[in-house]
Amino acid sequence: MLYALALEQLLRDPVEGGRLYYCTADGGFEERVVPLDSESRASARTVLDVVGRALADGFLPAAPVAGACRWCDYRPVCGPHEEARVARKPPERLADLARLRALR
Numbered sequence: 532m533l534y535a536l537a538l539e540q541l542l543r544d545p546v547e548g549g550r551l552y553y554c555t556a557d558g559g560f561e562e563r564v565v566p567l568d569s570e571s572r573a574s575a576r577t578v579l580d581v582v583g584r585a586l587a588d589g590f591l592p593a594a595p596v597a598g599a600c601r602w603c604d605y606r607p608v609c610g611p612h613e614e615a616r617v618a619r620k621p622p623e624r625l626a627d628l629a630r631l632r633a634l635r
């Protein structure tokens with residue numbers, strides 16, 4: 532969506548959408564087309580608002596979902612206790628992140 536929006540700005544012409552292509556056997560060599568419609572524009576706006584607010588506030592918390600750290604390549608950097616630490620964070624501080632995760 533961000534590429535499609537950037538292209539729309541560059542071309543100063545409407546863009547119909549974006550396309551993902553999974554070029555691996557695991558991805559099934561499938562194509563996913565994401566239309567640049569009012570719903571996807573609203574989702575992109577939400578993402579940009581949340582990320583912008585996080586950067587402005589200097590609050591970019593690690594908040595892995597249950598089990599995410601187990602196989603993550605960054606575990607040596609984060610350490611083994613990130614899931615326990617996130618459980619102690621005030622839920623209201625993670626509300627924006629929950630909103631992002633709920634987007635479709």
Ligand code: SF4
Pocket residue numbers: 593594595599600603604605606609610613
């Ligand atoms: S190890 Fe770190 S980067 Fe990986 S899922 Fe856990 S918190 Fe996120």
